[in-house]
Amino acid sequence: MWTLIVLVVLAVVLWGFYISWRASRLDRLHNRTEAARTALDLAMVRRSSAAYELASSGLLDPATSLLLADAVRRAKDADPAERDLAESDLTRALRAAFGQPGFRAELEGKESAKELVTDLEAAAHQVFIARKFYNDVAARTIYARRRPLARVFRLAGTAPRPEFFEMDDALTEGDGLG
Amino acid sequence: MRIGIACPYSWDVPGGVQQHIRDLAETLIGMGHDVSVIAPADDDRPLPDYIVPAGKAMPVPYNGSVARLAFGPLSVSRVRRWLKDGAFDVLHVHEPTVPSLSLLACWVASGPIVATVHTAMRRSRVLLATQPVMRSALEKIDGRIAVSEAARTTLVEHLGGDAVLIPNGVATKRYRHAQPLDGWPGAGGAIGFLGRMDEPRKGLAVLLKAFEILAADRADLRLLIAGPGDADEQRGKLPASLRERAVFLGEVTEEGKIRVLHSVDVFCSPNTGGESFGIVTAEAMAAGVPIVASDIEAFRQVLRDGRAGELFATGDPEDLARAAARLLDDPARRAELSVAALAAVAAYDWDVVAREVVSVYETVVLGRAVVEVAQ
Numbered sequence: 034m035w036t037l038i039v040l041v042v043l044a045v046v047l048w049g050f051y052i053s054w055r056a057s058r059l060d061r062l063h064n065r066t067e068a069a070r071t072a073l074d075l076a077m078v079r080r081s082s083a084a085y086e087l088a089s090s091g092l093l094d095p096a097t098s099l100l101l102a103d104a105v106r107r108a109k110d111a112d113p114a115e116r117d118l119a120e121s122d123l124t125r126a127l128r129a130a131f132g133q134p135g136f137r138a139e140l141e142g143k144e145s146a147k148e149l150v151t152d153l154e155a156a157a158h159q160v161f162i163a164r165k166f167y168n169d170v171a172a173r174t175i176y177a178r179r180r181p182l183a184r185v186f187r188l189a190g191t192a193p194r195p196e197f198f199e200m201d202d203a204l205t206e207g208d209g210l211g
Numbered sequence: 212m213r214i215g216i217a218c219p220y221s222w223d224v225p226g227g228v229q230q231h232i233r234d235l236a237e238t239l240i241g242m243g244h245d246v247s248v249i250a251p252a253d254d255d256r257p258l259p260d261y262i263v264p265a266g267k268a269m270p271v272p273y274n275g276s277v278a279r280l281a282f283g284p285l286s287v288s289r290v291r292r293w294l295k296d297g298a299f300d301v302l303h304v305h306e307p308t309v310p311s312l313s314l315l316a317c318w319v320a321s322g323p324i325v326a327t328v329h330t331a332m333r334r335s336r337v338l339l340a341t342q343p344v345m346r347s348a349l350e351k352i353d354g355r356i357a358v359s360e361a362a363r364t365t366l367v368e369h370l371g372g373d374a375v376l377i378p379n380g381v382a383t384k385r386y387r388h389a390q391p392l393d394g395w396p397g398a399g400g401a402i403g404f405l406g407r408m409d410e411p412r413k414g415l416a417v418l419l420k421a422f423e424i425l426a427a428d429r430a431d432l433r434l435l436i437a438g439p440g441d442a443d444e445q446r447g448k449l450p451a452s453l454r455e456r457a458v459f460l461g462e463v464t465e466e467g468k469i470r471v472l473h474s475v476d477v478f479c480s481p482n483t484g485g486e487s488f489g490i491v492t493a494e495a496m497a498a499g500v501p502i503v504a505s506d507i508e509a510f511r512q513v514l515r516d517g518r519a520g521e522l523f524a525t526g527d528p529e530d531l532a533r534a535a536a537r538l539l540d541d542p543a544r545r546a547e548l549s550v551a552a553l554a555a556v557a558a559y560d561w562d563v564v565a566r567e568v569v570s571v572y573e574t575v576v577l578g579r580a581v582v583e584v585a586q
Contacts (some may be wrong), residue, residue, distance in 0.1 A: 095318050095344045096282035096310035103273055103310070122272035129271040133283025 062174040069167040076163040083153040121201040171195040215299035218250035219311035221268035221279040238565040251281035280311040318348035322582035353575040380564035386497035395474035399431020403475030408440025414481030420528035472498035480504035496552035519555035
């Protein structure tokens, strides 16, 4: 009889430990999602300023400069709800500028141009990576929130459900790499 | 004069700026000038012989929508070659604040430059100020033309300095005569509308409401509507009994548009705003069709404060119905308005407008050498 009681109490205690471990794991996932989102935001800001620097460098023709500067401004001023669209438009503007015949040949031999373009490509690539990481951890968080135990015991608390960040971030057509 | 005109938008797609440039170029050629137009266009499409194609335009996001523009090193070198070969007395760029050929031409050229601004654009001021390369390109412009008061205001705000106001021209002769569509206007009378059906500012909803009122005691009155948009959706706004009396043609060709104007007894421009000139209304005037138009600034101006067409309270279907009824019931008044409209629209004829543009050219070339390539 006593052994049974001890076993039940032990089971309840273990069960409690397990639930609190699940809760803290979910909490950690939410924190990591938030950190990944911050990294993504930073990467997008870095990309914007690199694009703006290239646009203002005087190394490009005025039409290309204006296109890039306009796209950067729109991305900066976009409402949070339309950020993905504005950032995708910046990607498209960059792709159009870089894809112009003779774009690279024109900048050949100009040392400062090479640096600006390299910086911009690196920043664009970082957006691509940061978004992959963010969506990955967001997916795991959403999955963990959906598990029956998490739903029954409301383990997520008041933390908002993360949203995927979808955008066009492929600087070169097709491969998604800068 | 040898005149070089730069067009920022793709010649392969229809648009207001392209049409303006085409009509201006052809009128100038008719006046005996030597005109060359550089525009983004496919090389393998047949083009008028005054067009120099600058290569295919790229669709790219700009100013909140996707535009087909030409930019980048290849466009620069084509503009440079065009300027060199042309040895123009004057360079005339259109919409120089759009990132395309006009801006590139300003940047590359030195010599007398005239610029025409068509649309009121917001936001670009900051951009212009922060981009030194833009500023130096736009500072070369000697004479500015705005096609409307709204365009002039933005131009002055963005670039400083002043601009001459020269309205859009209308190729009035093209609109004067046409064969009405079969069976139109018919004995019961017909009202016409041209424009995007689903753009609320074009005001089709106001006309449909007014038609309901008019149709109540005019058993054979019909409505003729042409323009892009979802016809079924618009037809659905009418009571079922009237749906057969509204004919939707969808998008029509330039020629079809002129035939529509000649197929109705009264043409209606129910716009609730957003028009800076009212080109469609002016074209209807050139066709000599009596007009009822909303009382917005652009229409008041072109219709001579109501002397060349009836004005009704903007957005008010009942007032529109009253004004249209007066015209439908009074053939003498219609004939009078038709004559008045033809006389008023003569001031907007391309022959008149192009002469004003030429006098701007003549002013900026005084004492100047021909247009050259700067760098």
